[in-house]
Amino acid sequence: GGAVVRNRIRRRLKVIARDLTPALPIGTDILIGVRPEAATASSDELRAALISCLRRARLLSEMPA
Numbered sequence: 001g002g003a004v005v006r007n008r009i010r011r012r013l014k015v016i017a018r019d020l021t022p023a024l025p026i027g028t029d030i031l032i033g034v035r036p037e038a039a040t041a042s043s044d045e046l047r048a049a050l051i052s053c054l055r056r057a058r059l060l061s062e063m064p065a
Helices: 003-023 036-040 043-056
Strands: none
Touching: 003 036, 003 043
16 A cells, blocks of 8 residues: 555554563564555454464464453
């Protein structure tokens, strides 16, 4: 999408990642690549996808609240 769409997704993911930060190991850096489908995903879907990716990377063991 255009810059507006990209920035909207970036802001939504930034909030989700900030909420998950306490559950990550100290000093962890993450880089998030986004597909076009993210533009129509709900915040709950984005959160579930990010949690799934962090679990596959073995950076997150339990579901954060």
